[in-house]
Amino acid sequence: MALLFRRHGWPLSLAMLLIVAFWIVIQVVLPQLLMIDFSFRPNLLPSELGGPKDGYTLGNYRTLWANDVHFAIFVKTIVASAVVTLLTFAVCYPIAFHLAYELKGPKAARLMLVLVIPFWINEILRTFAWYIVLAYAGPLNALLVWLGILDEPMRFLDGNGGVMIGMVYAYLLFMVFPLYNAIESLDPAQVEAARDLGASWGRIHRRVVIPHAKPGIATGCIMVFMLAAGSYAVPALLGSPNSRWFTEIIYNWFFEGGNWNQGAAYAFILLLLCVGFIFAMMRVFRVSLGELTR
Known part of the structure; x- marks a missing residue:
């Protein structure tokens, strides 16, 4: 704080702090408290507000445990979000290592640009593009049938497969950049020393690269899991009635059922789950909150 005031002076520093405080209070704290x-x-009629029925209750939270369908969707969302996180890490780790260790200068910048450019397009449009690709009569099925890999088109959008593919693609950069930032700070001499001592590439990654990149891995996993668990557009467009997401249930409570109280309870449960996942990742990777925010 003192460094901020010394660098920018009292008037500008105070203005910056007030803007940040206003943003946090108005955009984050108050909406969460209201929720x-x-x-x-x-959920009461307008005439019943302030009456004897208008009191605090745990009934909205009990609904999730009493409704077997909603609870099953909730559990499936947690498991599927964890699977999406693991798949995204498996896809992004080689890319991040290649960018941070093997490529330098303009080559790395060009590849990074290739990764970023598609994300200049709106997420809904990118998700709908995957809907076209994965459709029963889409180009992917046509290619697989033409190559003889499939005898007949496959219904990718009937289960969770299409949702998984869409989410891994949608949240790719949120895993690549933290991994890249963490691996880039690794001293290449450590990798070279391990190679000179006869360590295999698998052992080098397991004993040198991954332990060094733990803050980046934790940050990427947290971001992808939270985005996947809270996603609505991807499961709504690429899913089916058999692959509903918990966020779709929340949306239905708010905008179709008109029960904002029940929707708020479900949303708060999802928020608590995401906060719990953050602390779990900090404990698993043994990183502090400060290391996550670097």
């Missing part, structure tokens, strides 16, 4: 208040109140 929490909604979640503990019953």
Whole structure:
């Protein structure tokens, strides 16, 4: 704080702090407090507000445990989001290592640009493009049938497969950049020393690269998991009635059922889950909150 005031002076520093405080309070704190208040109140008619029925209750939270369908979708969303996180890490780790260790200068910049350019397009449009690619009569099925890999087209959009593919692609950069930043700071001499001592590439990654990149791995996993668990557009476009996401249930409570109190309770449960996942990743990778935010 003192460094901020010395660098920019009192007037500018105070203005910056006020803007940040206003943003946090208005955009983050107050909406969350309002959502929490909604979640503990019953859904009442306007005439019943302030009456004897208008009190705090846990009924909205009990609904999730009492409704077997909603609870099953909730558990499936957690598991599927974890699988999406693992798949995204498996895809992004080789890319990040290649960018940070094997490529230098203009080559790395060009490849990074190739990764970033598709994300200049709106997420819904990119997701709908995957809908076209994965459709029963889409180009992917046509190619697989033409190559003889499939005897007949496959329905990619009937289960969770299309949702998984769409999410891995949608959140690719949120895993690549933290991994790249962490691996780039690794001293190449450590890798060369391990190679000179006869370590295999698998052992080098397991004993040298991955331990060094733990903050980047934790950050990438947290970002991808939270985005996947809270995604609505991807499962809505690429999913089917058999692959509903928990966010779709929340949307239905708010905008189709008109029960904002129940929707707020479900949303708060999802928020608690994401916060718990953050602390779990910090414990698993043994990193502090400061290391995650670097």
